[in-house]
Amino acid sequence: MKSDLLKYIRKINSKPSAQRRLLEQFVSNGASTIPEMSKGIGVSLPTATTALNDLIKAGLVREVGKRDNSSGRIPMEYDLVPTAGYFVGVNPEMDCLALAASDFCGNLITEKTRIPYIYENTPESLEKLSAIVNDFIAGLPFGKEEILQVCVNVAERVNPFEGRAYNMYTFLDKSLAEALTGLIQLPVCIENDTRSMAFAEFCKGCCKGLKDVIFVNICWGLGIGIIIDGKLYYGKSGYSGEFGHMTAYNNNIICHCGKIGCIETEVSGRALKRKLTQKILEGKVSILSDKVLNKKEELSLHDILDAIAKEDVLSVATLQQIADELGKQLAGIINIFNPEMLVVGGEMSATGDYLTLPVNMGIKKYSLNIMNEDSQIVTSELKGLAGITGACLMARHRLLND
Structure with missing residues (x-):
């Protein structure tokens, strides 16, 4: 099922589509009615309905119930399916590591903070990082095959488009994202830690909207x-x-x-x-x-x-x-x-x-x-959870937009 879902997401990302814009609408605004979807992505009601049905068929969107509205016809609301897939976020600090897992709606399911770890530019540090991530994944309440993407935050200069870090793990003869994908055996992207934190506050924190x-x-x-x-x-x-x-x-x-x-x-x-x-x-x-x-x-x-x-x-x-x-x-x-x-x-x-x-x-x-x-x-507002929250959200963002 995971491979079919990834193929579908790549398909709607390959060219401009109402389905892709509708996913962005759900990510930004949460539960929405069909008229709100139509207005939000700038298409007609029939086009929005067709795109919505396609996303429901793919297993990405579901009905969540009727909106409580005292006047007129009560509209049905739709939202992302939380169990459609999961994401893992990793945030290294100087002397510890924090990890979290989120559902498809971007809600944290579990997190671990201040795991002892020395963040340095050595092969041993990279191996230790991947071992901690693999142990964390093994203890999650869902299978590894249900994880769609992992995002690892990296301090300072990062080229997230190429998956390369400028001043960490510079001994690698390949990109950091590629190396981590091999070590963790899941798709991995990397992001600057501060940008991930900013994204977390923007999506879930004090500057939402x-x-x-x-x-x-x-x-x-x-x-x-x-x-x-x-x-x-x-x-x-x-x-x-x-x-x-x-x-x-x-x-x-x-x-x-x-x-x-x-x-x-x-x-x-x-x-x-x-x-x-x-x-x-x-x-x-x-x-x-x-x-x-x-x-x-x-x-x-x-x-x-x-x-x-x-x-x-x-x-x-x-x-x-x-x-x-x-x-x-x-x-x-x-x-x-x-x-x-x-x-x-x-x-x-x-x-x-x-x-x-x-x-x-x-x-x-x-x-x-x-x-x-x-x-x-x-x-x-997110305080110490901003880094791992942002990494989880960034993993989803990159999957849905790359």
Whole structure:
């Protein structure tokens, strides 16, 4: 059945069709009546009905019941079939891995977070990644043959069209997507992690239904996901959004990209760790002092976020210093893109108002008034699930649109 379904999806994707546009309508709007479908995809009622019946026959769409309407004829609603197929999303972080599975409607069925994993550019790391994914798939409540696609998020520069990562798993003599397809024995696509998170918020989170959105992912690094006129913006090769690698400081600090003075050198999890460690070494007191001074251990981002949650004064003050700079830099993004909404997400957004209040103040202070009045500044609604939710949704998106 899976092979027949994939053939059908490829067939309706091979040329413009009412069936393909109707699937997009269900993905964007959920349950719909035939008149809503007709209006949404711009075809006549008979054409919409024919396309709908074709999708029902293929097993992708079903009746979900009559809409409660107090006046006139009660219309029937239709929606995607949740069990038509499943998707798996994978989101690596610096020291752990998160995975999730979703149904055909994009609803998460199960997820696992903070699985120990070292994200590095080595064959061993890639093998470990595929082993964890295979173990996760083996424990799912449906068969492997029912999974239509897997999406793996990758940090920084990614060409999702070719399935290649610019700075991870560079030892491969084939594309990363091709290598993972062989290791997992399922179709695999890859996507930039920040863009996946932006897509998750756009489809299921705080900016659902908006057209122009910027998503800021502040974690070990710093990047943005861009949505313009309701569509993800990729740029020519998929490398858009590298906000953290704009040169902004004359600080002689070498960024991990090899350049000097990138925004990321002052505004990121790496910068937070460096600044806080330096203050502790200079004798300032923190609940992390023992780990740095006596145990001689490096701080992790998780250590620092935990200290902030415990209201460690030095950690909070250092975070707010970084948040001030983030607000100043994001003011330029507001001036350039004039978004309806700017969403602050990523691991460091878990600090809540400690981060977002200084960011808001910085944006108001340094952006044009008429511009910042247009933009809502909010924190990610999906929080720690944004990465894996986005990966699952991106797996479906790529299947239905490639």
